[in-house]
Amino acid sequence: MEWLGLYNYWVVVVLMMVGFYIVIAQGNLVKKIVGLNIFQTSVFIFFISLAKLDGGTAPVYVEGVTDYSNPLPHVLILTAIVVGVALTAMGLALVVRVHELYGSIEEDEIHEQDGKH
Amino acid sequence: MDLLIQHLPALQVVLPMLAAPIVMLMARTPRLAWAATTLVTWLTLGVAILLAQQILATGPISYHMGGWMPPVGIEYYVDSANIFVLLIISLMGAISMPFALRSVEQEVDKTKHGLFYAAFLLANCGLLGITITGDAFNIFVFFEISALASYALIAMGKDRRAVMSSYQYLVMGTVGTTFLLIGIGFMYIMTGTLNLIDLGERLPEVNDTATIRAAFAFLAVGISLKLALFPLHLWLPNAYTYAPSMITVFLSATATKVAIYVLLRFIFSVFGYEFSFEELNMGYVLMPLALLGILIPSIVAIFQTNIKRMLAYSSVAQVGYMILGISFASTLGLMASVVHLFNHAITKAALFMALACIIYRVGSVSLDRMSGIAKQMPWTMAAFALAGLSLIGIPLTAGFVTKWHLLLAALEGGLWPVAVFLLGTSLLATIYIWKVVEAAYLKEPAEGVQPVREAPPSLLLPTWALTLACLYFGIETSLPVDMATRAAETLMGGYL
Numbered sequence: 001m002e003w004l005g006l007y008n009y010w011v012v013v014v015l016m017m018v019g020f021y022i023v024i025a026q027g028n029l030v031k032k033i034v035g036l037n038i039f040q041t042s043v044f045i046f047f048i049s050l051a052k053l054d055g056g057t058a059p060v061y062v063e064g065v066t067d068y069s070n071p072l073p074h075v076l077i078l079t080a081i082v083v084g085v086a087l088t089a090m091g092l093a094l095v096v097r098v099h100e101l102y103g104s105i106e107e108d109e110i111h112e113q114d115g116k117h
Numbered sequence: 118m119d120l121l122i123q124h125l126p127a128l129q130v131v132l133p134m135l136a137a138p139i140v141m142l143m144a145r146t147p148r149l150a151w152a153a154t155t156l157v158t159w160l161t162l163g164v165a166i167l168l169a170q171q172i173l174a175t176g177p178i179s180y181h182m183g184g185w186m187p188p189v190g191i192e193y194y195v196d197s198a199n200i201f202v203l204l205i206i207s208l209m210g211a212i213s214m215p216f217a218l219r220s221v222e223q224e225v226d227k228t229k230h231g232l233f234y235a236a237f238l239l240a241n242c243g244l245l246g247i248t249i250t251g252d253a254f255n256i257f258v259f260f261e262i263s264a265l266a267s268y269a270l271i272a273m274g275k276d277r278r279a280v281m282s283s284y285q286y287l288v289m290g291t292v293g294t295t296f297l298l299i300g301i302g303f304m305y306i307m308t309g310t311l312n313l314i315d316l317g318e319r320l321p322e323v324n325d326t327a328t329i330r331a332a333f334a335f336l337a338v339g340i341s342l343k344l345a346l347f348p349l350h351l352w353l354p355n356a357y358t359y360a361p362s363m364i365t366v367f368l369s370a371t372a373t374k375v376a377i378y379v380l381l382r383f384i385f386s387v388f389g390y391e392f393s394f395e396e397l398n399m400g401y402v403l404m405p406l407a408l409l410g411i412l413i414p415s416i417v418a419i420f421q422t423n424i425k426r427m428l429a430y431s432s433v434a435q436v437g438y439m440i441l442g443i444s445f446a447s448t449l450g451l452m453a454s455v456v457h458l459f460n461h462a463i464t465k466a467a468l469f470m471a472l473a474c475i476i477y478r479v480g481s482v483s484l485d486r487m488s489g490i491a492k493q494m495p496w497t498m499a500a501f502a503l504a505g506l507s508l509i510g511i512p513l514t515a516g517f518v519t520k521w522h523l524l525l526a527a528l529e530g531g532l533w534p535v536a537v538f539l540l541g542t543s544l545l546a547t548i549y550i551w552k553v554v555e556a557a558y559l560k561e562p563a564e565g566v567q568p569v570r571e572a573p574p575s576l577l578l579p580t581w582a583l584t585l586a587c588l589y590f591g592i593e594t595s596l597p598v599d600m601a602t603r604a605a606e607t608l609m610g611g612y613l
Contacts, residue, residue: 023288036291043298050306073305076254080298083261087291090268094284101277114278 008049015042027107029098033091040084047073047080125171126180126193129164129203129249133157133242137235144231147222154234155214158207158241165207169200179251187251188312194251197603198386201455202248202378204600205462209370210241213466216579217363220473224361225273233273237367240266244375253301253311253387256379257294260343263375264290267368271360282355289342289352296339303332304387317387324392333397336383344376346440347410350433357429362473365425369432369469370462377439377458381451384443385608394446403444408538410437415545419552424482427549428468431508434542435461441535442523448609450526453519455608456601460507460515460590467504467583471497474572474580487553489562494571498557500584505550507587510543514591518598 003010015038022035051073059071095105102110121128136157143150171178177196181187195203217237225233243263247256268290272283305311307328308319323329338349345353353373357365384393393399411434418430435457442454472482474497479486491498507514520539527536562568571577590597 020292023292029284032288036288039292040295043295043302046299047302050302072311073302079254079258083258086265087261087287090265091284091287094268094272094280094287097272097280098284101280110281114281 008045012042012046012049015039015045029095029105029107030092033088033095036091037084037088040080040087044077044080044084047077122167122171124180125164125168126178126195126249127182129161129168129207130193130242130246132161132164133238133245137238137242140238141231141235144228147227147230148218150231150234151214151218151221154217154238155211157238158210158214161241161245162207162211165200165203168195169204172197172200188310188315191255192251192312192314193249194314195249197600197607198381198455198605199248199378201600201604202375202458203245205374205459206241206244206248206371209367209462209466212579212582213363213367213370213470216366216470216473216576219573219575220363220477221361223477224275224363229273233270233361236266236269237364239263240270240367244371247375248378251313253304253313253316257298257301260294260297260379263372264294264343267364267372270364270368271356273364274359274361276359278355279359282352282359286352286356289349293339293342293349296335296342298339300332300334300336300339303328303335307332313382313387317389320388320392324396330397333388333393337380337399337402340376340380340383344373344380345433345436347406347414347433347437350410350414350436353433354426354429357432358423358426362469362476365429366466366469366473369428370466373432373436374458374462377436377454381443381454381608385451390446390609400444400446403440404535407437407441407444408535410434410440411538411542412545415542415549418549419545421549422484424484424487424553425469425472427553428465428472431546431549432465434546435465435508438519438523442526445526445530445532447526447530448605449522449529451608452598452601452605453522453526455604456522456597457519459597459601460519460587463583463586463590464504464507464514464516467580467587468501468508470576470580470583471501471504474576477572477576478569484552484556485563486566487556488560489557490569491557493562493569496577497572497580498554500577500580501557502550502554503584504587505554507591509546509550512591513588515587515597517591518594522598 019035019039019042023032023039026032026035051070053067053069056067056069057065059068099105102113104110136153140150140153143153172195177194180193182191182193221230221233240263243259243266246259246262250256250259268283268287271286272280304316307323307326308316310316310319320329342349357369384399414430414433418427421427421430439454439457442450442457475482475490475494478494507516510516510520520543524536524539527539
């Protein structure tokens, strides 16, 4: 049952596929953004879990502790989360504009209004 | 002064970044915002030129951000490969700004000018950052900075479809950069470093693991989405068609080029020639995609009636030429790709600028509205026709230099069918450029259409500057060819 020990990576893969599927399959523009968020979050979890060392503690010097988790991925993901928030805000702002201009946020209805392009 | 020279690599990125919020505050005085942005883009160009001189004199520059030593600290690394791209980006930024004044005044709401120019500076800063940085995670962050700014800029187009195409670009762009992030994560697990040079040194030890192969695949697909490699190009035609004219000029000349540079950096410098081409046979994947990517978008371009859209499809085809050069896996092919980064940037920017002149006067660039336009706007159409020759690759234009070296590289590799194919696809470009020239020069204007005047000098001058550059660099080829050769040799050698 070795593969069960890597359950965190399985969670990442499942989340990633769920998010990606939503982005592709959903016609609703807000739901697509939600899918994109899930997709990105799975990558965040991936980075965080690869930083974890069994029995390691927070990377602050403590007497008698030799194993620490790697702080670098945490820092990277902090940045990536900020980027993700900005993307979500940008995406939702665009959806608001789309709703103002088309009166709908369903992809097929929007394409119908614009003709074939 | 010494202090300034020492910190040139940082200034290259920090200058536009810091200027952006200041320009944003000038929302009430659009002209001032424009003047400040223009000044910053010209200063950025100055920095790039100084950096180029320094590299010619003393070799690659390694700059340690905040004084932290690499590989722990973030390193900015400038060598003959990325200085070429830095020069292209800053040059296109500097040339498109004088053009922007009138074009943006007409196409973008007056209250948004401050924000527009601030976003433009951020896009510029992001692209420069991607190119100059020597840190893998930094590349991801700068990709997002430039992408977020581009989404905002594209959405400012007049047509409501601009917003929708910006949204589509956002979804596909985010998937691309997230793939990039996954690839970087895999490399980090195996090597424990993010510094590109350090990665290049440590990867060979772990090359035969599935993790590194997966990292390579994620990076290649993610970057290919950003550089609009066929069939991952779907975001590009709409984004270029509906964006404000000036943004189409700037993005078509820089955004995909930078992504191609990143691909080059990863497959040649980080993973190395042997791993990419001998073990994974990257050439077998890239070449069919490049050939299809030249053929299909070129045919699609012929059937477009919106000329901006036609040129957007042509851009996808031109990306195909650059990828084709890489797929030859030879110094000559790589050099053809690198020199095409420059030649295509000036050619396509000149063409889009000519279209922007027509949009400025006529308001549309549909083929039927362009009938007989050459009599009313002779200078604009002459620029379009000359730059069109360069796009086709007629001798004595910049486009020919690329085609010639691609041909040589194909023959050097013994791939004569590819050489024949290259000549054949030039014919396709001839067809779509001819369609426009025929309508503009040989047809009469439709009845009841108001005649228009020639575009104002502030639009014509930058257009002609680039058009003449297309001719100049077609005759006096030594400068871009020398720089591209040096860049190709550097990339082939990996980080030494």
